[in-house]
Amino acid sequence: AQTVTQSQPEMSVQEAETVTLSCTYDTSESNYYLFWYKQPPSRQMILVIRQEAYKQQNATENRFSVNFQKAAKSFSLKISDSQLGDTAMYFCASGAFSGSARQLTFGSGTQLTVLP
Amino acid sequence: DTGVSQNPRHKITKRGQNVTFRCDPISEHNRLYWYRQTLGQGPEFLTYFQNEAQLEKSRLLSDRFSAERPKGSFSTLEIQRTEQGDSAMYLCASSIGGKMEAFFGQGTRLTVV
Numbered sequence: 001a002q003t004v005t006q007s008q009p010e011m012s013v014q015e016a017e018t019v020t021l022s023c024t025y026d027t028s029e030s031n032y033y034l035f036w037y038k039q040p041p042s043r044q045m046i047l048v049i050r051q052e053a054y055k056q057q058n059a060t061e062n063r064f065s066v067n068f069q070k071a072a073k074s075f076s077l078k079i080s081d082s083q084l085g086d087t088a089m090y091f092c093a094s095g096a097f098s099g100s101a102r103q104l105t106f107g108s109g110t111q112l113t114v115l116p
Numbered sequence: 117d118t119g120v121s122q123n124p125r126h127k128i129t130k131r132g133q134n135v136t137f138r139c140d141p142i143s144e145h146n147r148l149y150w151y152r153q154t155l156g157q158g159p160e161f162l163t164y165f166q167n168e169a170q171l172e173k174s175r176l177l178s179d180r181f182s183a184e185r186p187k188g189s190f191s192t193l194e195i196q197r198t199e200q201g202d203s204a205m206y207l208c209a210s211s212i213g214g215k216m217e218a219f220f221g222q223g224t225r226l227t228v229v
Binding site for chain 2: 033035044045046047095097104106107
C-alpha cells in the first residue's frame, strides 16, 4: 500500500523567488518512483519531475529540483526563479511496478500562486 | 498531436442516465489508467489496463462502472444509473511498458443533475 501526504494546501511566492513544496510518502515497495505533477487551472496534468528511489542523486529539471530524503520518506519540490506560469496545483505521487502499486498514488495537492 | 485525448470534455447528465467516456492514449503506450478527481483533491485510481487486459480495479469502481479497452487501443468508461456523487473529473492516462510516468489527458468533467 502507498500513501502520499501534502500538508500545505496553499502557498504563494513572489515572482523570481524560490519556493519549496513538501511531500511525505509511505510505501511497502522497495523499488518505487516519485513524481511531481503540475495541474494549471482547467488544464491537463503535466509531469514536472521524477525520481527513482534507488538513485541517491536528486533529480533536477531546469528551474525544478527535488530534495529526496529516503530514510525520512520525504520528497520536496523546489522551484527557483518562480514565474507567473508556475501558478498551478502541484501533486506529489508515488508508484511502483509491482502488485497494486502499479498505478500512481497522489497526494491532495498544493495550490501554488506566483504573485507579480 | 500525439498526446492523450479524451472525449467529451464536458458532460451534463440527469441522475439515473448512463454515460460513456472515451480515451485515446498515446499510440505506442500499452498501459492505460482511469482516475477520478474531485474538486480540490488529487486523482484517485479507478482501473488499469495493460494492452486489452484489465488488470486492476479499485474498490471505488462500483458495479455501475465498467471499462473496456478492445484491441488494446482506445478505452471507454461507462457509468450506469448515474448518481450525484459521480460528479467529478474523469482522467485518463497512459504509459509505456518499463516506464512508470504516466501522461494525462485533459479529462472529462461529469456533472450529474
